[in-house]
Amino acid sequence: MLEVFSLSKTYAGGTKALDTINLEMRKGEITFLTGHSGSGKSTLLKIISGEESCSDGRVLFQGQCLTTMAARQWPKMRRKMGIISQDFKLLMHQNIRENISIPLEVVNTPRRIMRRRVDDMLEQVNLGAHAKKLPSQLSAGQRQRVVIARALINNPLIVLADEPTGHLDPKEGADIARLIEDMHQKGATILVATHDHQWPERIGQRPIYLHEGRILDNPVMRVG
Amino acid sequence: MLYFLNKAFASIRQRPGACLLASSTIGAALTLSALFFLSVNNVQALTAFWSKSTFISVELIDNLSQKEIEFLANDYQKMPEIKEAAIVTPEMAWARFKAKGPKSAALLEGLEPSILPTTIELFLDQTYPLEKIAELSQNMEASNHVRAVDYGQDEYGQLHELLDVLRRTSHVLGVLLSLMAAFIVANTIGVTIYSRQDEIEVMQRVGATPGFIRAPFLFEGGIWGLFGALMTISLLALADYFMTPHLSKILSPLLQGFRLEFIDVSGILWIGTFGILLGLSGSLFSVSKILGRKV
Numbered sequence: 001m002l003e004v005f006s007l008s009k010t011y012a013g014g015t016k017a018l019d020t021i022n023l024e025m026r027k028g029e030i031t032f033l034t035g036h037s038g039s040g041k042s043t044l045l046k047i048i049s050g051e052e053s054c055s056d057g058r059v060l061f062q063g064q065c066l067t068t069m070a071a072r073q074w075p076k077m078r079r080k081m082g083i084i085s086q087d088f089k090l091l092m093h094q095n096i097r098e099n100i101s102i103p104l105e106v107v108n109t110p111r112r113i114m115r116r117r118v119d120d121m122l123e124q125v126n127l128g129a130h131a132k133k134l135p136s137q138l139s140a141g142q143r144q145r146v147v148i149a150r151a152l153i154n155n156p157l158i159v160l161a162d163e164p165t166g167h168l169d170p171k172e173g174a175d176i177a178r179l180i181e182d183m184h185q186k187g188a189t190i191l192v193a194t195h196d197h198q199w200p201e202r203i204g205q206r207p208i209y210l211h212e213g214r215i216l217d218n219p220v221m222r223v224g
Numbered sequence: 225m226l227y228f229l230n231k232a233f234a235s236i237r238q239r240p241g242a243c244l245l246a247s248s249t250i251g252a253a254l255t256l257s258a259l260f261f262l263s264v265n266n267v268q269a270l271t272a273f274w275s276k277s278t279f280i281s282v283e284l285i286d287n288l289s290q291k292e293i294e295f296l297a298n299d300y301q302k303m304p305e306i307k308e309a310a311i312v313t314p315e316m317a318w319a320r321f322k323a324k325g326p327k328s329a330a331l332l333e334g335l336e337p338s339i340l341p342t343t344i345e346l347f348l349d350q351t352y353p354l355e356k357i358a359e360l361s362q363n364m365e366a367s368n369h370v371r372a373v374d375y376g377q378d379e380y381g382q383l384h385e386l387l388d389v390l391r392r393t394s395h396v397l398g399v400l401l402s403l404m405a406a407f408i409v410a411n412t413i414g415v416t417i418y419s420r421q422d423e424i425e426v427m428q429r430v431g432a433t434p435g436f437i438r439a440p441f442l443f444e445g446g447i448w449g450l451f452g453a454l455m456t457i458s459l460l461a462l463a464d465y466f467m468t469p470h471l472s473k474i475l476s477p478l479l480q481g482f483r484l485e486f487i488d489v490s491g492i493l494w495i496g497t498f499g500i501l502l503g504l505s506g507s508l509f510s511v512s513k514i515l516g517r518k519v
């Protein structure tokens with residue numbers, strides 16, 4: 001489903017963020033990218049989601065090359081991706097229900113269907129009682145749940161999660177980790193960037209270690 | 225369309241302060257521009273008013289017979305530019321001068337009406353540029369029966385020159401003022417929209433097309449512009465209601481019969497259209513700038 005070939009990224013100042021990264025993910029897999037800050041985890045996710053460009057290499061998603069894709073094709077492609085980030089990026093003037101329904105509005109989903117799907121999703125992320133609250137009225141963990149709900153509401157083909165537990169306290173972090181694991185159990189394909197290397201080990205997964213833009217140990221990882 | 229309009233109104237309800245700031249800026253820019261153009265219009269109307277009210281006074285040489293005078297007046301009357309040619313005898317001029325007041329009457333003591341010349345007063349049928357009036361006067365002055373022609377050339381010429389400079393300057397000032405207004409409005413809207421770039425990023429992240437992202441902002445910009453235009457129209461209407469009678473009263477001894485021009489229906493429509501366009505273009509420019517920076 002997702003293939004990364006010899007992907008490199010060098011910033012204008014000469015800093016090498018990624019150096020010949022190779023990676024392959026199959027449908028239904030969960031893959032963890034771990035490493036210290038500045039190891040290139042977020043850059044890799046940003047290149048996959050089209051928020052940044054690469055200097056060299058290719059990213060194929062469902063056979064389509066993302067690194068050479070025209071800007072006008074990106075909106076459609078992003079609808080196939082669910083993006084979760086640690087900075088939440090919620091609309092603070094809109095309530096939780098409205099925030100979760102944005103991806104459905106973008107694809108012009110009928111109001112009735114939208115209401116039902118948002119209700120289902122609110123239940124899944126355990127926020128049913130908070131639907132009419134503003135993000136500012138929620139805890140950090142609850143806000144991250146809203147972001148996860150928004151990322152999943154359109155049944156994306158892949159979820160890209162960048163430090164989803166990064167800004168949370170240990171209890172909230174564990175809750176969010178469990179929620180993501182549940183999503184994976186239900187069949188979602190998820191690529192997670194996290195500095196918490198115990199998380200993949202906890203669920204019996206081998207993470208991909210990034211260090212200064214390079215993958216350590218395994219040039220090509222297959223994690224199932 | 226309705227969806228985007230709803231989104232725009234919802235955003236205005238959520239951020240009334242931003243709406244007030246943007247609308248007030250548009251309103252202030254429009255009011256300044258409208259006041260400027262109203263001033264220019266009134267100056268032009270004043271020029272036209274003075275041109276129209278100017279008449280030519282033809283001073284005749286002494287010892288012309290009544291028949292010759294009437295013949296000359298008839299000749300003038302036949303000219304297409306002349307609405308009316310009236311003979312003013314020395315006695316009539318004497319009576320007019322005396323009627324001006326006791327001071328004028330005292331000046332005439334011991335003098336005879338015959339010291340005054342006979343004149344023919346010519347009233348123009350419509351507004352003519354100063355050059356045309358000067359040309360007419362020159363033709364009249366060429367006659368042997370005419371001593372001098374007066375159309376207030378000294379005062380009028382200076383005034384006309386001044387108005388001409390004002391008119392030319394007003395074009396340059398008008399363009400500068402419009403550019404300044406557009407710049408201030410674009411910046412205010414820019415700051416307002418820049419504070420919402422998170423919203424734009426979220427929309428991009430969930431796969432919204434640039435058109436889908438822009439549309440509610442454009443509607444919102446248009447509504448800001450409409451509110452700004454309504455503020456301008458209200459301010460001008462208030463100014464018209466309170467100031468025009470007062471100004472007319474002050475000016476009436478100087479400019480009898482002159483009416484100050486204010487905004488009419490077409491002016492209101494122009495202000496409305498400009499306001500909406502200003503809001504729309506400001507929004508379009510600002511959102512496109514943010515969208516252009518993102519992948």
